[in-house]
Amino acid sequence: MTSDTDTLTAEDPITGEEIEIPADVEVGEIIDSPVTGTELEVISLDPVVLEEAPELEEDWGE
C-alpha cells in the first residue's frame, strides 16, 4: 500500500532480514522494525545502519 512512498532498504539488526524504512528518516531517529517491532536507532544513512535502541522502561511500566 505504501508502494508509492519512497523507502530505503536496510538490514534488521535482530533478524538479519532486509526491511524497508521510510526514505525521510534522519540519523538518530527511532523507528520500529516491521519484522520484530523493536525500536531501532538510525545510526547512519549511507549505508543505512540500524541498531537496537535502548529500552525506555519508564515510559511504559507501572
Add this chain to the structure above:
Amino acid sequence: MTSDTDTLTAEDPITGEEIEIPADVEVGEIIDSPVTGTELEVISLDPVVLEEAPELEEDWGE
C-alpha cells in the same frame, strides 16, 4: 459467639488439631473444617470421626 450452641469436638483429619463441629451433624453429612476449610465427611459420631470428602471438581470449575 456460638458458645451457647451445642458443639462436639473432633480431630481435624488434616492438621490433627481439635476442632468444634455442630452437635446436630449426621453421619454422611459434609461440613467444612474451621481450620483448613476442607470439606469433611462425618464418618461416625461416637466417637466423632471425620474424613476428607472427595472433591467435587464439577461444581466449581470452568
Add this chain to the structure above:
Amino acid sequence: MTDDAYTASVVGGTGFTGGELLRILAGHPDFEVVQATSRSADNMTVGRSHPNLRGLDLRFSDPDDLESVDVLFAATPHGVSMERIDEFFEAADTVVDLSADFRLPEADAYDEWYDGHESPEYLERAEYALPELNRENLPGADLIAGGGCNATATILGLKPLVDAGALGPDVGEVVVDVKVGSSEGGAGGGAASSHPERSGVVRPYAPTGHRHEAEIEAYLGLSVSFTVHAVDMVRGASATCHAFPDEPVSKGDLWGAYRDAYADEPFMRIVSGGGGVYRYPEPKSVAGTNHGEVGFELDPGNRRVVVFSAIDNMTKGSAGQAVHAANVALGLPETAGLEFDGLHPVGSP
C-alpha cells in the same frame, strides 16, 4: 462488642445482603450475632460463603430452628417474611426485614405491585427504615422495613426538593434514570447475570413498571417516571433525576435545600461540582459504606434540575440502612458499626 450487647440473628445468611448484615453486625460494638440461617449451607462455616468473614466463628443453622434473640434481621426473598412474621416475633423482640414485605403502607399497594399480602395486619406497625426520611418514627419501633435500594437512591436525591416545595404531586414530569450493579440481583443469578453475559453491559432491565416506584410514591408523594439499567459494577446504585420545577430555582436555592436536608445527617454528603476527578456523586465513592452522596446541576435553558444520587445498594441501600434504623430504634449511636469510609482508589467494587 460490649457486655450488654443485643443478640441478633440473620435469616438468609448466605445471601448478599445477609452477608453484609453479618459483616456489619460482627464489627458492631452493640450487637452479638448468635445465629445465621441457611437451608443450602446448613452447618457450614459462614466464611465458606463470605470469604471476608473467615475470621467469624459461626456456622449456618436451619431457618426453622430460630434462636431467641433481641433483634432478628430477615434478608430473604420477597414473600418469606410476610409468611413467617409471627414466628419471627416469637423468636425476637424486634424484626428488621430487608425485603419489600412490609415497606408499603397499604395492603392495596401489594395487590397492585406484588401478589397481594399475607399479613396485612402488620403493615401499619411497620416503620420504613430510612432514617433520613423517617427518623422520628423509628425509636422503639419493633418492625422495621428496609427500603428498596433504587427507591432509597431516588428518595435521598429528591426529598430535599420536595421538602423545599420545588417538587410536588402536581409538578410536571420527574424522570428517574437508575444504574445498578449486579449484586442487586442477589446471590442466585441466572444466565443474564453470568459473568460473560453481564460484563460490560448497559442493559435496560426494568424499562418501566419497577416496583420501587410504589415506595417512592408512598414516601415522597411523587409519581416518577422510573427506568433501571444494569451497568458493569457489582455494588452501587446511582439515580439521575431530571425534574422540572414550576418556579425557576437558582443554584443557591438548591444548595440551600440540600444543606437544610442533609447538613446534619451523619451519612449524607453533597457533592456538586468542584475540581478533581470526583465532582458529582458516584457509587465508587461510597462503595462499602453507609454514605449517600447527592449533587445537582441546573440546566438554564429548560429549567431542568438534574439530581445525582449514589449509594452502595448493599449498605445504604439495604444492610447498612437496616442497621442504621436499628441503631435509631434501640437508641444506639447512629453510626455504630457503620464507620467504614470506603477506599480510594477502588476499581469496580
Add this chain to the structure above:
Amino acid sequence: MTDDAYTASVVGGTGFTGGELLRILAGHPDFEVVQATSRSADNMTVGRSHPNLRGLDLRFSDPDDLESVDVLFAATPHGVSMERIDEFFEAADTVVDLSADFRLPEADAYDEWYDGHESPEYLERAEYALPELNRENLPGADLIAGGGCNATATILGLKPLVDAGALGPDVGEVVVDVKVGSSEGGAGGGAASSHPERSGVVRPYAPTGHRHEAEIEAYLGLSVSFTVHAVDMVRGASATCHAFPDEPVSKGDLWGAYRDAYADEPFMRIVSGGGGVYRYPEPKSVAGTNHGEVGFELDPGNRRVVVFSAIDNMTKGSAGQAVHAANVALGLPETAGLEFDGLHPVGSP
C-alpha cells in the same frame, strides 16, 4: 481491494477514531489507504499504535505532507479541520471530517456552543454524515461531517417518533440520559480516565450543557434535556430517551413508527422485548459493528415512551458512520467495509 479503488488518507491516525477508520478502510474492497498521519509517531508503523493493524504495511507520516488522494478522512480534535480545510481540499476531492467542525448548519451555533468558526463559508457545503437522517443529500457530497456519537445515538432513537408526529418542538420535555464508554474521550486521556479512577464508574460527566444538544436540535428540531454519564465500558454509547407525547400512543403505533423508519435500513435493528438475555438495545450487542439498535417501552401510567438506543461510538458513532456516508457519497454499496457483525459472548468491549 479492487483495482480502481479510491485512495484514502487518514489525518489523526494514532487516535482512536483514526485507528478505527484505518481498520475499516483496510478491509474495505473499494478503498486503498495511502497515508495515515501522526505528529507524535511519525515514521512508526501503524501496528505499533493499533495492535490489530500489525498486518498493515504502513507507517505514519507528517500531517503537513499530505498526499493527493480521492478521499481524506480527518480524525483530529475539534478546531483542526476548520483551520486546515483549504489544505485538505487541495490534497483531496472529498473530505470526511469526524470532528464537530462542520456538523452544525449555522455559524451562529458555533458561537453559542463552541468558540466560533474559522471557515464558516464551508458550513453550507457540508453534509451531515448520518445516512438514516440525511441519505438523500449525501450522493456527490464532497464535504461530509460525521455526527457526534451521543447525538447519533439520540437521533437514531428519537427520529422515528418525530417523523411519526409523536414528538415535535412543542411536545413537553424529552429527557435523554446517555451512558458512554471511555473511548469517547480519545487516546489522550488525563487523570480522570486512568484505569484506577475510571474503572467501575457511573460518573456524571456532562450533567447539562453537552454540545451534542446543538446537533440534536439542529437535525431533529427538538430541544432535549441531555445528561451524559461515563460507565465502565470502552466502546459504546447508549441513550435512554424519556418522552411524553401529547397524544396517547400504543405499542402498535410504536412498532409502526420504528418499522417505517428502519425496516429497510441495512444497519438498524429494532430490539424491543422478547425473551433471552438480550431484550433491549445494548452497546455490547453492537460493539465493533456499524449497527444501531433501538427499542422502546410504554409506561401506561404516565404516558411516557421510553426509547433505548445503542451504538458503538467508534463505529456507528464515528468511523463507521463516516465510511457509510462516504459509501453513499461515492455510490458504493452501503455496507461495503462494514460487514462485521460483532461477537458473542463479549465482555466489556
Add this chain to the structure above:
Amino acid sequence: MTDDAYTASVVGGTGFTGGELLRILAGHPDFEVVQATSRSADNMTVGRSHPNLRGLDLRFSDPDDLESVDVLFAATPHGVSMERIDEFFEAADTVVDLSADFRLPEADAYDEWYDGHESPEYLERAEYALPELNRENLPGADLIAGGGCNATATILGLKPLVDAGALGPDVGEVVVDVKVGSSEGGAGGGAASSHPERSGVVRPYAPTGHRHEAEIEAYLGLSVSFTVHAVDMVRGASATCHAFPDEPVSKGDLWGAYRDAYADEPFMRIVSGGGGVYRYPEPKSVAGTNHGEVGFELDPGNRRVVVFSAIDNMTKGSAGQAVHAANVALGLPETAGLEFDGLHPVGSP
C-alpha cells in the same frame, strides 16, 4: 457464500463455541449453515441466543434430527460426541469435534485423565485440528478434533523451542502459568461464574492436574507444570511459559526459532519487545480473531526463557481453529472466513 458451498451443521448451537462457529460459518464464503441444534431452545431463532446473529435467518432444531450435511461441527460438552459419533457420520462426511473426545491419540490417556472412552476405535482416525502443529495430516481428514484452548496457547508458545531443540523431554522443568477468561466455562456457569463472584478475580481454578496437560504431553512430548487462573476478561487465554534450556540461548536464537516456526503462518504473530503500549502478546490484541501472538524474553541471570502466548479461546482456541482445520482439510484458502483482525481500543472483550 459461493454456489457450491459446503453445507454445515452445528450441534450445540446455543453454546459459546457453537455461537462462535455459527458466526464464523455465516461469514464464510464456502460454507452454508443449514442446521444449528439445541435441546433447550428448540425452534427459537439463533439471534435470541446470540444477539450478533440477529441477521441470520435460522432457528435451532433438535439434535436428534440431524440433517445431511457435508460437515458437522460438534460443540457439545465432553462425552456427547464419543457417544454419538456413529450418528454424526451418518449425517455428515466430515465431523469436526470441539470437545476433548477425540483429541488424545490413545484410549489409555482417556482412562487416566477422563472417565475412559466409548468409541476408542475412532481415535486413530482423528486428526488434531491445530494447523500449526498438524497441517500436513489435515488434508482429506474426516474426523478432526479441536484442541483445548489452554493447550493451544501453550503448544503455540513452546513448539518453536521444541522444534529448535532447546526444549525436550529431558530438559528440566517447564512451568506453564495460564490466565483465562470466563467464556472458557461455557454458557452454563454456576455460582462461581456469576458476575458478582467472577468479576475482578485472579482465581486459581486449576491449581494442578488440568486435563490439557495430557494434550501438551501428547503433542509436544513435554511434561509441563501446569496451573490455570481465572482472570477478569470474557474472551482470552494467555500462557506464560517459564523454561530452562540446558544450553544457553541468545535473543537471536529465539528470534530465529520463532521466525522459522511462524514467519509463514497466516495467523501467527511474534510480538516481543518494542515500543508503545502493546509490547508482548495480549489476549486483547487478538480478541475475536483467529490470530495467535507469541513472544519471549531472556532472563540472563538464571538461563530462563519466558514465553508469552495469547489467543482468543473462542476463536483460535476452539471455533476458529476448527474452521481453520476444516479449510485445510477441504482444500479451501486457509484464512477463509477468518479474516477479522480485531479492534482497538477494546476493553475486556
Add this chain to the structure above:
Amino acid sequence: MTDDAYTASVVGGTGFTGGELLRILAGHPDFEVVQATSRSADNMTVGRSHPNLRGLDLRFSDPDDLESVDVLFAATPHGVSMERIDEFFEAADTVVDLSADFRLPEADAYDEWYDGHESPEYLERAEYALPELNRENLPGADLIAGGGCNATATILGLKPLVDAGALGPDVGEVVVDVKVGSSEGGAGGGAASSHPERSGVVRPYAPTGHRHEAEIEAYLGLSVSFTVHAVDMVRGASATCHAFPDEPVSKGDLWGAYRDAYADEPFMRIVSGGGGVYRYPEPKSVAGTNHGEVGFELDPGNRRVVVFSAIDNMTKGSAGQAVHAANVALGLPETAGLEFDGLHPVGSP
C-alpha cells in the same frame, strides 16, 4: 483517637499509597494526622483527591514545610526519601518509608538494581517493615522500610517453605508468576494505564528483571524466576509460586509448615482447597484489608508445590504493612487501625 495519640504526617499525600495511609491513620485510635503534603494540590482539601476522605478536615501542604511529628510516613517515588532523609529525621522521630529507598540491606544492591544510593549510611539502620518476616527487629526501630508489594506477596507465600527447609538456595528453580492491579502504578499513569488500554488486559509488564527480585533474594535467600503481569483489577497482587523441593513433601507437611508459620499471625490466612467459590487465595477476598492469604497444592506427578499468595497491594503490600510495622515499632496493638475485614460480594476492587 486517644488523647496521647502519636502525631503523624504523610509526605506524598495525593498519591495512591499516601491516600491509603491517610485513610488508615484517620481511623487509627493511636494516631493523629497533622500533615499531608502535596506539591500539585497544595492547600486543597484531602477529600478532593480521595473522595473517601471527604470527612477529613485536612488540607495538603507543601512538602518543603514539614511539621514536627512523632512519625513521618513517606509515600513518594523512589529516590525522594534517600535524598531527603536527613530532613525527615529533623521533622520526626520515626520515619516509615514506603519506597524502595531503604529496603535493601546493601548499597551494592542499589548499584545493581537501581541507580545507586545517596544515603547508604542509613541502610543498616533501616528495618524491613514486614512483621511476618522481621517482627523481632521492629520494636524501637526509627527507620522502617516498607516492602515492595510483589515482593511481599512472594515472601509471604514462600517463607514457610524456606523455614521448613523445603526450599533453599540450592533447591532448583522457583518460578514466581505475579498478577497485579493498576493501582500498583501509582496515580500518575501514562498511556498504558489509561482505561481503554488497561482494561481487560493480561499484559506482561515485567517479563524479567523486576526489581523486587532483589528484595526476595535479600530476605528469603532465594533467587527466583520472576515475571509480573498486569491484569484487570485496581487493587491486588497475586503471586503463584511454582517450586520443586528436592525431597518429596506431603499435603500434611505443607499444612504443618504453613500452620507453624501463620497460625498465630493476626493478618495471615491459609486458604487451600475446600468448598464454595473461594477455595484458594484471591486478591478480592483481601481487598481493602491488611490480610494476606496463602494456599498451596501438590502436583504429584512432578513433585511440584504450587503456592498461591494474595494481598491488596495498597494495604498489606504498602500502607497497611507500614502501619502494622509502626504499630509493632511503637508497641501498639498490632491490628490497631487495620481491623477492616473486606467486602463480599465485591467486584474488581
